[in-house]
Amino acid sequence: MKSDPGLYDYLPYTQRPKIEWPNGAHIAFWVAPNVEYYELDGPSNPARQPWPKPRPDLVPYSERDFGNRVGHFRMMEAMDRCGVRGSVSLSVALCDHHPELIEECKKRDWEFFSHGIYNTRYSYNMNEAQERAILQDAIDTVQKHTGQRIAGYLAPALTHTERTMDLMAEYDFLYTCDLFHDDQPFPVNVKKGRLISVPYSLEMNDIIAYNQHFVTPRVYRDWLKLNFDRLFEEGKKSGTVMCIPLHAYAVGQAHRIAAFEEALKYITGHDKVWLATGREIAQYYYDNYYDETVAAIADHKKKYPPRVETGGGS
Amino acid sequence: MRPPIDATSDDQHTHSLPDSYLRYEHRRYGMDHDRYEWSMLVKRKPVEWPNQARIALWVVPALEFFPLDTPVKPFKAQGGMVTPYPDLRHFTLREFGSRVGVFRVFEALDKRNIKATVAFNSEVARRYPFLMEEVTRRNWEVMAHGVDMAKLHYSGLDEAKEKAQVQESLSTLREMSGQPVRGWLSPARSESFATPDLVAAEGVEYMCDWINDDMPYPFHTKSGDVVAMPHQHWISDTTILFFYKQSGADFVQQVKDQFDTLYAEAGEHGGRIMALTIHPWMSGQAHRIGFLEEALDYLASKSDVWSATGSEIMDAWKAQQ
Numbered sequence: 001m002k003s004d005p006g007l008y009d010y011l012p013y014t015q016r017p018k019i020e021w022p023n024g025a026h027i028a029f030w031v032a033p034n035v036e037y038y039e040l041d042g043p044s045n046p047a048r049q050p051w052p053k054p055r056p057d058l059v060p061y062s063e064r065d066f067g068n069r070v071g072h073f074r075m076m077e078a079m080d081r082c083g084v085r086g087s088v089s090l091s092v093a094l095c096d097h098h099p100e101l102i103e104e105c106k107k108r109d110w111e112f113f114s115h116g117i118y119n120t121r122y123s124y125n126m127n128e129a130q131e132r133a134i135l136q137d138a139i140d141t142v143q144k145h146t147g148q149r150i151a152g153y154l155a156p157a158l159t160h161t162e163r164t165m166d167l168m169a170e171y172d173f174l175y176t177c178d179l180f181h182d183d184q185p186f187p188v189n190v191k192k193g194r195l196i197s198v199p200y201s202l203e204m205n206d207i208i209a210y211n212q213h214f215v216t217p218r219v220y221r222d223w224l225k226l227n228f229d230r231l232f233e234e235g236k237k238s239g240t241v242m243c244i245p246l247h248a249y250a251v252g253q254a255h256r257i258a259a260f261e262e263a264l265k266y267i268t269g270h271d272k273v274w275l276a277t278g279r280e281i282a283q284y285y286y287d288n289y290y291d292e293t294v295a296a297i298a299d300h301k302k303k304y305p306p307r308v309e310t311g312g313g314s
Numbered sequence: 315m316r317p318p319i320d321a322t323s324d325d326q327h328t329h330s331l332p333d334s335y336l337r338y339e340h341r342r343y344g345m346d347h348d349r350y351e352w353s354m355l356v357k358r359k360p361v362e363w364p365n366q367a368r369i370a371l372w373v374v375p376a377l378e379f380f381p382l383d384t385p386v387k388p389f390k391a392q393g394g395m396v397t398p399y400p401d402l403r404h405f406t407l408r409e410f411g412s413r414v415g416v417f418r419v420f421e422a423l424d425k426r427n428i429k430a431t432v433a434f435n436s437e438v439a440r441r442y443p444f445l446m447e448e449v450t451r452r453n454w455e456v457m458a459h460g461v462d463m464a465k466l467h468y469s470g471l472d473e474a475k476e477k478a479q480v481q482e483s484l485s486t487l488r489e490m491s492g493q494p495v496r497g498w499l500s501p502a503r504s505e506s507f508a509t510p511d512l513v514a515a516e517g518v519e520y521m522c523d524w525i526n527d528d529m530p531y532p533f534h535t536k537s538g539d540v541v542a543m544p545h546q547h548w549i550s551d552t553t554i555l556f557f558y559k560q561s562g563a564d565f566v567q568q569v570k571d572q573f574d575t576l577y578a579e580a581g582e583h584g585g586r587i588m589a590l591t592i593h594p595w596m597s598g599q600a601h602r603i604g605f606l607e608e609a610l611d612y613l614a615s616k617s618d619v620w621s622a623t624g625s626e627i628m629d630a631w632k633a634q635q
Binding site: 217 | 329346524
């Protein structure tokens with residue numbers, strides 16, 4: 001085990017190349033609905049059990065199924081009304097189980113990225129061949145069902161190995177959503193090729209807010225607005241990214257959706273907000289800031305050489 | 315409700331996985347099991363309630379008995395005993411519901427002419443027959459809620475024992491209520507793989523454990539289909555006040571928001587169901603009953619609301635399928 005994954009270098013928030021988003025936007029705003037399939041009785045991984053109680057653990061299983069049957073449309077229609085396209089964090093097996101849902105997202109020109117095969121199959125303990133197989137499965141499945149070559153990755157249930165990022169770069173992914181260290185995109189250190197992190201967010205994630213912080217729908221709404229207000233203000237100096245990761249089974253409950261839509265209306269009611277997808281943000285960053293940032297990292301390292309190894313020594 | 319993510323040792327990542335971990339036996343169209351069909355709510359045929367009501371209001375007080383000797387395994391129902399035996403504080407705090415709280419709750423419903431479908435642990439009926447009379451004299455519906463909160467249904471329980479639990483609950487409640495007892499809610503919403511078959515075999519027509527829909531749908535069992543009724547879980551008093559530890563005012567607000575969303579959807583997609591679960595040991599406390607009354611006032615103040623029992627709602631839905 002390592003004490004630091006070595007995935008990124010240190011470049012202080014205040015010392016970076018200035019980011020300017022398209023049309024002078026201060027903030028790149030994206031919404032990432034997790035469209036997930038959990039198995040009722042799938043195999044166990046020695047590192048983690050899918051369900052806390054004896055199977056069928058029907059409360060958590062069926063509440064997730066609610067997202068696909070009921071909540072998804074509530075969430076999607078609220079996004080439609082605010083002109084927001086989703087970047088779908090997809091359990092790719094859902095293409096097989098619920099193709100109608102995929103069609104609805106396709107119709108709206110949403111982006112799809114991989115969130116593993118099922119959210120009950122974890123990467124822990126996979127050997128390299130197995131991890132390659134799930135990446136290839138995700139690429140092939142999404143290509144077949146949507147025509148899109150996936151560009152982004154959020155590991156299934158946020159489970160990783162030490163090689164996950166290197167493999168993503170090797171398979172030509174543009175961005176990872178797995179790192180929570182920043183409010184701006186940033187280069188990820190990989191063995192070969194390039195990869196960046198695009199800010200996803202655990203803090204703005206509905207299921208974390210609801211089921212870890214136990215907030216009410218109105219407090220969640222207020223968190224979203226506060227997060228936006230500050231990032232928008234700071235984005236005047238250098239562009240920031242705000243992401244709202246969603247789960248239709250949480251935000252799509254009847255007692256929660258209206259408060260969420262209020263926040264979404266508030267955010268999209270501002271000028272100088274770039275309504276983007278994960279891929280669009282990543283591509284724009286590669287095209288305009290990647291090289292400049294890599295140079296700034298090297299420069300900073302020279303001026304402030306760390307006395308211990310950080311960032312993988314690249 | 316979150317799957318556990320905590321590390322419990324330092325070497326959990328050092329195992330190997332068989333290649334079968336990458337085989338997906340149920341990767342196919344529809345569900346990964348055979349209990350019900352995949353179906354998106356917005357694509358279904360609209361339902362009409364009597365008198366063009368938009369919302370069927372289904373209020374479900376649950377009358378529960380938490381035995382002092384509840385086993386820790388396989389798990390404890392929400393509200394179950396906490397301390398080492400004898401846990402007098404939690405035992406009596408739950409008993410409060412059947413002694414005092416329930417009367418506050420029933421009175422709140424009476425004053426607003428709201429019907430109830432009362433989910434009974436059969437042990438509550440056996441211990442306190444007066445409560446059964448309180449329900450039947452109002453012509454409210456009795457729904458089976460298992461034997462008690464320690465007699466869970468789960469994989470690992472011997473099937474003959476589980477069958478006996480189902481039969482004990484239903485025969486007691488049917489005999490004492492004089493009603494057919496058509497609905498079932500498992501204690502702690504916990505089922506084994508066999509529970510729906512065992513319950514349906516005893517003539518139950520609707521079940522309320524699965525929380526995957528806002529409307530009824532057909533649920534397959536070995537004795538034919540039962541109706542899965544949308545007995546919402548996230549909006550109940552115990553979810554908001556006990557699990558989330560939010561305030562009474564937060565409870566009222568979320569009930570109102572739930573109603574408003576369903577009411578608006580009903581205008582476009584046909585009748586909807588607002589289910590509200592009430593636990594007298596929680597909402598019946600003197601400092602909380604006012605919040606329940608406030609929530610009920612809001613629901614009672616709306617037109618186009620049909621206060622109905624589970625069976626009435628199920629029958630109206632079934633007639634249109």
